[in-house]
Amino acid sequence: MDVSLIDWSRAQFALTAMFHWMFVPLTLGLGLIMAIMESLYYRTKKEKWKRTAKFWMKIFGINFAVGVATGIILEFEFGANWSNYSWFVGDIFGAPLAIEGIFAFFMEATFIAVMYFGWEKVSKGFHLASTWLTVGGATLSAVWILVANAWMQFPVGMDFNPDTVRNEMTDFWAVALSPVAWTKFLHTVISSWMLGAAVVIGISSWFLLKKREMIFSLDSIRVASVVGIAGIIISVISGDTSANQIAEKQPMKLAAMEGLYEGGNGVGLVGIGVLTPEKQYNDTKDPFIFNISIPNMLSFLVTRDFNGYVPGINDLVAGGYDTPNGPAPSIEDRIAQGKAAQNALTEYRNAKKENNETVATEALQVLDKNIASFGYGYFNSPADAIPPVPLVFYSFRVMVILAGFFFLLFIVVWWYSYKRKIVNTQWLQYVCLWSIPLAYICSQAGWIVAEVGRQPWAIQDILPVQAAVSNLETSSVQVTFFLFLALFSTLLIAELSILVKQIKIGPDNH
Amino acid sequence: MKQITSFSGFISMYIEGFKNLTWGKSLWIIILIKLFILFAVLKIFFFPNYLNSRFDTEKEKSESVFQELTRNRNTNTN
Numbered sequence: 001m002d003v004s005l006i007d008w009s010r011a012q013f014a015l016t017a018m019f020h021w022m023f024v025p026l027t028l029g030l031g032l033i034m035a036i037m038e039s040l041y042y043r044t045k046k047e048k049w050k051r052t053a054k055f056w057m058k059i060f061g062i063n064f065a066v067g068v069a070t071g072i073i074l075e076f077e078f079g080a081n082w083s084n085y086s087w088f089v090g091d092i093f094g095a096p097l098a099i100e101g102i103f104a105f106f107m108e109a110t111f112i113a114v115m116y117f118g119w120e121k122v123s124k125g126f127h128l129a130s131t132w133l134t135v136g137g138a139t140l141s142a143v144w145i146l147v148a149n150a151w152m153q154f155p156v157g158m159d160f161n162p163d164t165v166r167n168e169m170t171d172f173w174a175v176a177l178s179p180v181a182w183t184k185f186l187h188t189v190i191s192s193w194m195l196g197a198a199v200v201i202g203i204s205s206w207f208l209l210k211k212r213e214m215i216f217s218l219d220s221i222r223v224a225s226v227v228g229i230a231g232i233i234i235s236v237i238s239g240d241t242s243a244n245q246i247a248e249k250q251p252m253k254l255a256a257m258e259g260l261y262e263g264g265n266g267v268g269l270v271g272i273g274v275l276t277p278e279k280q281y282n283d284t285k286d287p288f289i290f291n292i293s294i295p296n297m298l299s300f301l302v303t304r305d306f307n308g309y310v311p312g313i314n315d316l317v318a319g320g321y322d323t324p325n326g327p328a329p330s331i332e333d334r335i336a337q338g339k340a341a342q343n344a345l346t347e348y349r350n351a352k353k354e355n356n357e358t359v360a361t362e363a364l365q366v367l368d369k370n371i372a373s374f375g376y377g378y379f380n381s382p383a384d385a386i387p388p389v390p391l392v393f394y395s396f397r398v399m400v401i402l403a404g405f406f407f408l409l410f411i412v413v414w415w416y417s418y419k420r421k422i423v424n425t426q427w428l429q430y431v432c433l434w435s436i437p438l439a440y441i442c443s444q445a446g447w448i449v450a451e452v453g454r455q456p457w458a459i460q461d462i463l464p465v466q467a468a469v470s471n472l473e474t475s476s477v478q479v480t481f482f483l484f485l486a487l488f489s490t491l492l493i494a495e496l497s498i499l500v501k502q503i504k505i506g507p508d509n510h
Numbered sequence: 511m512k513q514i515t516s517f518s519g520f521i522s523m524y525i526e527g528f529k530n531l532t533w534g535k536s537l538w539i540i541i542l543i544k545l546f547i548l549f550a551v552l553k554i555f556f557f558p559n560y561l562n563s564r565f566d567t568e569k570e571k572s573e574s575v576f577q578e579l580t581r582n583r584n585t586n587t588n
Contacts, residue, residue: 058533061534066537069544069548076552079561080557081557084578084579088575117523117527118514121514164568470560480556
C-alpha cells in the first residue's frame, strides 16, 4: 500500500471534517443563545429582546447557510475514498447517518423557516417553539453523527459475517445507547455552547468598542457569559467521564494524551510540558525535555484512587498488567491473533468455495476466537499501534488551557457586564474580540485529540486506516484535496464577508 | 397582522418569506451554488462510489473487499 495514498486520504478527510466543524459548534452554541433571548422576549414582552434575538438569528442563518451540506462531502468520501471501510461497517455506520439525514435535518429545516418567516404571522408561543425546535433539530443531528463516531471509537452491537465480509448490526440500541456516544454527545454539544458564547461576546464587544448598541451588547454579553460558564462546567464534568471511558476502552489514546510511556501506580497529570521530539516507545530517553505535573492526579482521575494503576505506552505494548478481564495481552500477541483471524477468514472463504464444510467450520472457530484483534493483523510491529504522540499531547493541552482561559474570561465578563463596567473597559473588549479565533482553535483541538488519538484505527481494534482506504491513484486524492481547499476557502471568505457586512449594519436594519 | 390559522396560510408564509428575502438572498445563492457543485460536479466526476462503479452484485463487492482486506497491507502509517 502506498503510504502517500493513505496520508493524502487522511489529509483530505481531516480537511473536510475540520471545515465542517467550523460551522457546527456555532450553530449549536449560538442556537441556544438566540433561543434563550427569544424566551426572554416571550416572558418579559420587552421589544429589546426580540431585536436582540433577531440579530443573532441573522448571524445563525449566515453560519447555517454556508455550513449546511458541508458534512455531505464526508459521506461522498466514505463511498469513494474509504470504500473498504464503508463496506466493512456500512450496515452499522449507515443507520445513524440515515436517521440524522431523514429526521433531524428535516426537523431543523422545517422549523428554521418558521423562525425566519413567521414573526408576526404565527403566535409568539408557536414562534418560540419553532426556534427551540430548530435548535433541537440541530442538536439531534449531532446526536446521530456522534453515535456513529462513538461506534468507531468503541464498536458494539454487531457481528462479523465472513460470507459478506461485513459487520452487521445485531443490537441497534447497543449502538444508539452506547455510553461512549452519550458522553461524547454531551462533551461535544455542550462545549459548543462555549464557542457560541465566545462569538456572541466577541461581536458584542466590537459594538462596545465602536460605542454602538450599548444595551443590546450588554444584554447579549450577560446571556452569553452565563451560557458559556454553564457550558464549560458541564464540559469539564463530561470531559472527565470521557477520559475515564478512554482509559478503559482506548488506553493507548490516553497514554498519548499524557505522553506517558512508563505507567505505574500513583501517576501524575502533566499540566504543561515539552516532549522529547525523537522519543520512541522502546528507547530509554526521557519523554519530556520539561514538564510540570500534578502528583498522583492522573491515577486519581482515571481510577478514582490516588495510587491507582495507569498503563503507559510501553506497558500497553508489553501487556501483562492486570485488568478486570485478566492480564492484558501484549501488542505482539494481538498482532498474532489478528493475523490468525485474517488467515482464518481466507481459509473459511476458500473452504466455502470448495464446499468443504469441515474446514470452513474449523476456520470459523479460529476467526470467532480472534476477531476482536482482527485489525492488529495489519501491523508489522507494536510501533504501528501507537498514535502520533506529540500532536495528541499538545492538542489536548491547547484544548484544556483554552477552556480554562474561557472559563476565567466568561466569569470576568459576566461580572463586568453585571456591574456595567464592561462598557468602559476597552482592554476587556479587545480581549473578547480577539478571543473569537481562540474558541475555534479550542474546539478543533478537541477533535484532533479524539480523532488523531485513535490512530491508527479507523475502527478501534478492527480496522486500521491503511486497510480502510480505497485503492485509488494518489494523484486523484491530491486533486480533490486541493479542489476542496479552494472550495472551502471560497465558502469561508463568502461567509466572513457576509457576516462582517451584517455585523456592521447591526441589529437595527433588517 | 393577522396570524396564520390554516395549512394554506403556512404555504403563503413560505412563499411570501422567499419573495421578501433581503439579506437572505445572497445566502440562498450560496446554498444553491454549493449544492450544484456538490451534487452535479463533485459527486458525479470526483466521488463516484468506488464499489458501485466497479461491481454490479453484492457478491462481487464483498469478494473485492475481501481481496483488498487480505492482500498485503502491512504499512506503517504513523
